[in-house]
Amino acid sequence: MTQYDTTVRYFDHAANLMGLSKNMQALLLIPERELKVQVTLERDNGEIATFIGYRVQHDSARGPMKGGLRYHQETDADEVRALATLMTWKTAVVNIPYGGAKGGISINPQELSQGELERVTRKFVDAIHDMVGPDSDIPAPDMGTNAQVMAWFMSQYQKYKGFNPACVTGKPLELHGSEGREEATGRGVAILTAAMLERVKQPVQGATVAIQGFGNVGSFASQFLHAKGMKVIAVSDKDGGIFNPQGLDIPGLLQFCRDHVSVRDFSGGEQINNEKLLTMPVDVLIPAALGGVLNKDNAKDIRARYIVEAANNPTVIDADAIFEQRKLLVLPDILANSGGVTASYFEWVQNRQHFRWDLTRVRTELDRILLESFDKVWKIAEDKHVSLRTAAYLLGIGRVGRATVLAGIS
Secondary structure (H helix, E strand, O other), X not given: OOHHHHHHHHHHHHHHHHOOOHHHHHHHHOOOEEEEEEEEEEOOOOOEEEEEEEEXXXXXXXXXXXXXXXXXXXXXXXXXXXXXXXXXXXXXXXXOOOEEEEEEEOOOHHHOOHHHHHHHHHHHHHHHHHHOEOOOEEEEEOXXXXXXXXXXXXXXXXXXXXXXXHHOOOOOHHHOOOOOOOOHHHHHHHHHHHHHHHHOOOOOOOOEEEEEOOOHHHHHHHHHHHHOOOEEEEEEEOOEEEEOOOXXXXXXXXXXXXXXXXXXXXXXXXEEOHHHHHOOOOOEEEEOOOOOOEOOOOHHHOOOOEEXXXXXXXXXXXXXXXXXXXXXXXXXXXXXXOHHHHHHHHHHHHHHHOOOOOHHHHHHHHHHHHHHHHHHHHHHHHXXXXXXXXXXHHHHHHHHHHHHHHHOOO
């Protein structure tokens, strides 16, 4: 089953519970626009390389569309379509005035030089500049991209449209980025993990956590979880992981990762692989890497009491059904990792107003929005006796559906 199939199945389940007609379901599910472009690059050695780029704009009923731009060799149309759809429900769950979009280029950024990455980015902007912008579709960093890529994107876009920093978010602070944007997804994961534990009357202090994926989201999540007194006992990246039952030295690990490629070489524990990390007996498992890591093959072996989906689509539909049967509480991706898009919204607002917020304000507003959204999702789950995932979809689809109907079809 593809990522898009999984997304559709989650949508269908919630839409059927809501009693939406098949016509309305099709209207809400089918993307407004999908673009596939050729991105041709002259490599540093003079060779010509051709890559495929994508941008999917799913829904604009609630505002301009918002979604990341990822550089990854496995990026394809199905993945981008799935992630664009998820962004529609995610922005609606946290009630910010956006719809969903997503983009990507099928490249391995580690195989390109800095100059080649810049040229690829500018070529991609050349191909899509007419369909993006601060009032239509606002890209942001994602897997394989960062603030530097957003700086190149903005620079190239402004060659067509003039000064317009709100055309992308996740920019460097020196180019009108926002305080707190880089940490926001990881901070949100920690805030919502603590809120969930408090709701189930599980002590936050000393709760054990395993994090699969130690990129931007996983590393910041570990920092904030550690600050809340939770015990992060295992983390991993694509090369392997590290485990210490007494709790990892997170400040030391973060410092180590600034100068080293993989967490597995950290001396503060024993090496483990990703498969073992996923099945460790911890209070909280946080998949924070690629989608599809929790599947029917390992779902019965998961020994965590709670799962917080920091990655997009980490749980396939078959695994989700097993987790429901086992009464395993899952905080779904469209809420759990929504801190990033919420902080991107703050950056967009600051750019439109030409007024910068300080870090305290960003964090205060982020925590407020996420906790209010969590409370709404939790109440729907309790009132309707459904999972947190279904409750989040009910909330998101309901808001998008109402906006679509109120605006009218013309």
